[in-house]
Amino acid sequence: MTRVLVTGANGQLGNELRKLSGLNQDLEFIFTDVDELNITNENEVNQFIENEPVRFLINCAAYTAVDRAEDEPEKAFLLNADAVDIIGRICTRHNIQLIHYSTDFIFDGKHRKPYVEADIPDPASVYGKSKLAGEYHLQKLNAGIIIRTSWLYSSFGHNFVKTILRLAAEQVELRVVDDQIGSPTWAADLAGITLEIINRLKNKKNPPQYGLYHYSNEGTCSWYDFAEEIVKLAGLKIKIHPVSTSEYPSKARRPAYSVLDKSLIRNWLNIKIPNWKDSLAKCMGITKHQ
Numbered sequence: 249m250t251r252v253l254v255t256g257a258n259g260q261l262g263n264e265l266r267k268l269s270g271l272n273q274d275l276e277f278i279f280t281d282v283d284e285l286n287i288t289n290e291n292e293v294n295q296f297i298e299n300e301p302v303r304f305l306i307n308c309a310a311y312t313a314v315d316r317a318e319d320e321p322e323k324a325f326l327l328n329a330d331a332v333d334i335i336g337r338i339c340t341r342h343n344i345q346l347i348h349y350s351t352d353f354i355f356d357g358k359h360r361k362p363y364v365e366a367d368i369p370d371p372a373s374v375y376g377k378s379k380l381a382g383e384y385h386l387q388k389l390n391a392g393i394i395i396r397t398s399w400l401y402s403s404f405g406h407n408f409v410k411t412i413l414r415l416a417a418e419q420v421e422l423r424v425v426d427d428q429i430g431s432p433t434w435a436a437d438l439a440g441i442t443l444e445i446i447n448r449l450k451n452k453k454n455p456p457q458y459g460l461y462h463y464s465n466e467g468t469c470s471w472y473d474f475a476e477e478i479v480k481l482a483g484l485k486i487k488i489h490p491v492s493t494s495e496y497p498s499k500a501r502r503p504a505y506s507v508l509d510k511s512l513i514r515n516w517l518n519i520k521i522p523n524w525k526d527s528l529a530k531c532m533g534i535t536k537h538q
């Protein structure tokens with residue numbers, strides 16, 4: 249049995265991995281969150297790995313509160329950068345293959361065409377800066393595969409889909425920004441891709457050529473378009489008004505455009521990536537008829 253350790257497993261992505269883990273009978277998963285394994289504590293991680301040797305580590309742990317990070321940068325950097333360095337060093341020492349995630353928010357959003365992996369990052373927010381620092385730690389160690397993703401949602405945890413459904417039940421009108429463009433990503437699709445990568449690495453079939461890949465669902469939209477689709481699928485009648493970022497200020501600055509080019513991962517894994525509307529419908533339990 250090939251053993252796989254998942255950290256931060258009570259979050260969106262971790263829970264989707266849990267759901268899919270049963271389909272991978274030749275992988276034995278150890279799911280942990282901060283109570284079982286606090287990845288900011290080097291001794292604890294070392295001890296854990298010595299007691300429970302694994303071949304793969306999937307790091308789903310992260311500080312993901314984008315606006316709150318502006319007020320507590322130390323916490324964001326501790327988890328998104330320092331802890332990633334700890335994990336990277338321990339994985340290197342124990343020859344463990346690491347899968348780690350980063351974000352579209354490492355880009356400044358000035359592009360008008362999808363960002364490729366080689367584009368120069370320039371994050372505007374503390375969250376983006378902390379995630380980029382985590383990437384740099386792993387790149388310096390030459391450790392692991394980093395998957396940058398965007399606008400993640402799931403039926404687990406906190407996310408935009410759940411927020412819109414809650415607000416739509418409480419209010420008669422909503423205002424949602426329409427001048428930030430990106431690609432939603434269903435965490436279940438990202439979990440599936442992660443397990444596909446683990447299986448490729450395990451079977452040493454078509455190994456990766458790069459350490460950094462972009463993955464999101466296909467298609468692009470604004471947060472306003474995303475909200476409209478959520479309420480349409482839910483059958484709600486609420487009126488949504490498109491507003492500009494300047495009319496709806498938030499603590500953290502977000503990129504105006506953060507669409508990720510996924511050619512590298514698509515070509516490597518030879519996959520067809522689902523469109524965001526189809527995945528959203530699946531997540532919401534709605535079967536679409538063509």
Ligand SMILES: NC(=O)c1ccc[n+]([C@@H]2O[C@H](COP(=O)([O-])OP(=O)(O)OC[C@H]3O[C@@H](n4cnc5c(N)ncnc54)[C@H](OP(=O)(O)O)[C@@H]3O)[C@@H](O)[C@H]2O)c1
Nearest residue numbers: 256258259260261282286287309310312349351397399400
């Ligand atoms: N969410 C997005 O929109 C988005 C977009 C782009 C990229 N990403 C990246 O995708 C990855 C997965 O995100 P996600 O949305 O699944 O994250 P999430 O739902 O916020 O889950 C993160 C998990 O890590 C746990 N955690 C916190 N401190 C920890 C520690 N010291 N040790 C171990 N675990 C700890 C959290 O517990 P608590 O809840 O108790 O703190 C939570 O269960 C992250 O790398 C994130 O940066 C996310």
